[in-house]
Amino acid sequence: MVIERATYKDHVIKYIYNGMQENRYKAGDKILESHLAKELGISRAPIREALADLVRSGLLEYRPQVGNFVAILTxxxxxxxxxxxxxxxxxxxxxxxxxxxxxxxxxxxxxxxxxxxxxxxxxxxxxxxxxxxxxxxxxxxxxxxxxxxxxxxxxxxxxxxxxxxxxxxxxxxxxxxxxxxxxxxxxxxxxxxxxxxxxxxxxxxxxxxxxxxxxx
Amino acid sequence: MVIERATYKDHVIKYIYNGMQENRYKAGDKILESHLAKELGISRAPIREALADLVRSGLLEYRPQVGNFVAILTxxxxxxxxxxxxxxxxxxxxxxxxxxxxxxxxxxxxxxxxxxxxxxxxxxxxxxxxxxxxxxxxxxxxxxxxxxxxxxxxxxxxxxxxxxxxxxxxxxxxxxxxxxxxxxxxxxxxxxxxxxxxxxxxxxxxxxxxxxxxxx
DNA sequence: TAAATGTATAATGTCGACATTATGCCAGCG
DNA sequence: CGCTGGCATAATGTCGACATTATACATTTA
CATH class of the missing domain: 1.20.120.530 (GntR ligand-binding domain-like)
Incomplete structure (x- = not known):
């Protein structure tokens, strides 16, 4: 998938959000920055920003030095x-x-x-x-x-x-x-x-x- | 000021927060990433993460392609x-x-x-x-x-x-x-x-x- | 003189690479 | 046979540099 233009971060957020809706990302799954970077053909920097945003929204959980995971809602x-x-x-x-x-x-x-x-x-x-x-x-x-x-x-x-x-x-x-x-x-x-x-x-x-x- | 260790982001957040308490950062002021990076002797990456967090908290306001500003509370x-x-x-x-x-x-x-x-x-x-x-x-x-x-x-x-x-x-x-x-x-x-x-x-x-x- | 335009400056957005750290595997030992 | 410890792998954390864009200033023109 190729993204067009205008601050990549928002595109990445939407991309992940859609993935969660379509259940391609399941609860507990680890999100690999480098995979996303390859998939979207961009560097890790905007990916990381998007992930951080999703963590703040409560859709992802973040463990320092480990990574981001799709939040498991109890x-x-x-x-x-x-x-x-x-x-x-x-x-x-x-x-x-x-x-x-x-x-x-x-x-x-x-x-x-x-x-x-x-x-x-x-x-x-x-x-x-x-x-x-x-x-x-x-x-x-x-x-x-x-x-x-x-x-x-x-x-x-x-x-x-x-x-x-x-x-x-x-x-x-x-x-x-x-x-x-x-x-x-x-x-x-x-x-x-x-x-x-x-x-x-x-x-x-x-x-x-x-x-x-x-x-x- | 030299920071010790343990994910810089939190230190930066605290640093800015203190600055706001001591009124060194005033409402409407622009926060320059590169200034903070020099002051704290680290790169811009963790600074940007900290700023994004503070935006989320409502303490800063963010204008795309322009920068982060100390929030003006009406x-x-x-x-x-x-x-x-x-x-x-x-x-x-x-x-x-x-x-x-x-x-x-x-x-x-x-x-x-x-x-x-x-x-x-x-x-x-x-x-x-x-x-x-x-x-x-x-x-x-x-x-x-x-x-x-x-x-x-x-x-x-x-x-x-x-x-x-x-x-x-x-x-x-x-x-x-x-x-x-x-x-x-x-x-x-x-x-x-x-x-x-x-x-x-x-x-x-x-x-x-x-x-x-x-x-x- | 005022408005518009072009240019220079400096900031943000993004990148690729390196340093550091967590994790799984395997060997060695009790 | 199970446990401990080290090693290899691969991810995250951080860095410095480049590309792009906003802003201020100088210049030109009406």
Missing amino acids: PQEIIDSYVARGVLEGFAVAQGINNFDGDDLQRLEDMARKMEDYAQKGKRKALIDIGQKFHEELFSHCTNSQVVLFTEQLSLKLHLLFYKHWARVYAPEEIRDRHLEIIDVIRKGDSVKVEMMIRNHYIDTGHKVVEQERKT | PQEIIDSYVARGVLEGFAVAQGINNFDGDDLQRLEDMARKMEDYAQKGKRKALIDIGQKFHEELFSHCTNSQVVLFTEQLSLKLHLLFYKHWARVYAPEEIRDRHLEIIDVIRKGDSVKVEMMIRNHYIDTGHKVVEQERKT
Whole structure:
């Protein structure tokens, strides 16, 4: 594979990330700098920077003087990540709950129904894409840059699990209802309740994803 | 300055961090890789890794093809950071509230009183150290690794502001009382109240720190 | 005089090579 | 037969140099 141009680091990150999505890199695998360098036809310097970035994202683990390994997510870590996501998103929505107008709510509702549709038709990629858009919309009214930042960091990690399991975790109607439920509470402007609800949603999801992982 | 041994990156991070604490690196300053390399007598490779880490922590900002700059914290970012910290610590304590035993509470109380003492005597460094220990103790019963991780990331950033202003933000008795208040609620096992209280504490502190910054 | 353009400088991005260290294998010994 | 220790291999950590790009300054032109 030949890369075109524009700071190699980002290309390398994407390359590895895709590899993880396609399961060419499996949990626990060692990542060899020199192999990547040969594969991509570049030197080790930008490779190392990319690896360091992925370590910071939690997708790789780094052992000094030894190397980088694809992170092994324990069930507990998976649950912790979902719980943390719930805490952040719960706060984000609660904090900006009064900034949702009718249009926003309508858009969210449309998305929830589309999700049901895609889920029923087995369009996994479309389902995941719109699921992400839904949560982006939820975050769009959160003005706390730090909370948004942390959530983005988490997303990178969770999206991999998401990608593997999420479409199978809930039944189509369940997906729709769970999201509609949240929209309703936002409409009512109940910030306390929406925060609890989102937290619980992610706690449930975390446990179900762990269940799915166990079956692997 | 000559560094001894053991992966240079960490030394460089500490070196820059100290420089920021001592205000030798000021907000907006450009960090030149080659200068650091000369100063520390090492090559640019480990320097670059350290800089990338500091970017990740939010202490530096990075502009591609241009360089790294000491981050300029806007008032809003400062407040956001404190709010985020409050959300995380509030959750952490609430989540592990039942794991505090009598000894823990006693230790916390001792620390709160020591803080008052140090504050009165103007021992700023001791005050800050014990303040950090207090919050570490609060986090010690949180089992969510992800929440702990985010908090550590934030700490690096907030500690700099802490270091500059925190000792002046509250009166000695106020410091004591604010912390005792939290301990009381933990003792009662009221997870909802303690979460709210900690959040509010950080909201207050954030605003006061911004006030202090403005006076700079 | 002010704006635009070209040029010089110096920084970052990338490279290939060397130094150092972890790991697996094999021989020697108890 | 199992264990210990050294050796070979191959990876990471670090280096110095070159290529590329951003920035400041000088020069030209309207």
